[in-house]
Amino acid sequence: MMKINKLAEQSGVSAKTIRYYEEIGLLPAAVRAQNGYREYGQSSLDLLCFVRRCRDLQIPIDSIRKLVKVQAFGSAPCKEVEQIVRDQLHNVRSTIMELHLLEEDLARLASSCEEQNVSKCQILRSLQTPSIPEC
Amino acid sequence: MMKINKLAEQSGVSAKTIRYYEEIGLLPAAVRAQNGYREYGQSSLDLLCFVRRCRDLQIPIDSIRKLVKVQAFGSAPCKEVEQIVRDQLHNVRSTIMELHLLEEDLARLASSCEEQNVSKCQILRSLQTPSIPEC
DNA sequence: ATAAAGCTTCCTGTTACTGGAAGGTCAAGC
């Protein structure tokens, strides 16, 4: 049995965040000692580590909630699990592609300014005169 | 002269967001007609388009605020402008690198599940038994 | 005995908006 800071240390999730997870119902309410302190055992640690690894993969809390239920009850089809992971993979790939476009634009901007005088600053000029003529 | 929805349409920024920008002081308070409606001219459109292009580049509002001031007063050194763009470029590149690591992990996960039975689901197993032994 | 550390709850703040309610205004159609 351990208290919240020990669990935090072992899991790599802050005590603050552990309380938050409990509050939103991602983790079950912790058992309390006589003094009101939360008490945790190995199974709490296992569950929290699972959650942490999901968060490391940027899987949203709502999806983790589903995964936790699947784990707990063993009732949902494996397909659902796979779908969550695939959705997340898709999100990540889209974000990467968008960021690459962004990167190009920024790199072009960053290299475009040689002037010391702000009134001739090529960066500001570029931002004023869009390459994308939408606006 | 135009009202807020026209400005929204021309700039590609929603009316809601325009009011929000005014509220936080990113845009100056709009001139009001007798009925209290906001009135905008070409210069408002120009400024808002500038802001929108910065946001398209994911430059944070606080940085845009600086850029707007630089534009308005022409007083800050060009270096400051360049630094904001370079900082943003740096952020974007870091994010891209992190996301590539994420992508690998997720792709490995997504391809690892062949079972129909959730109790043998390789995805859940992987999430339970970390490849990174931190936890 | 006292101080420091650890625990509790509760409230606020973060980023950049979005949604919605309640209510005033304006132009068109009957």
Next chain:
DNA sequence: GCTTGACCTTCCAGTAACAGGAAGCTTTAT
């Protein structure tokens, strides 16, 4: 003249996922 619908206003709440900090207990160490 009246109504209907579109457009405008302000204000309040919610989003995601926590982090920071205050106020007040308990436990542990000196």
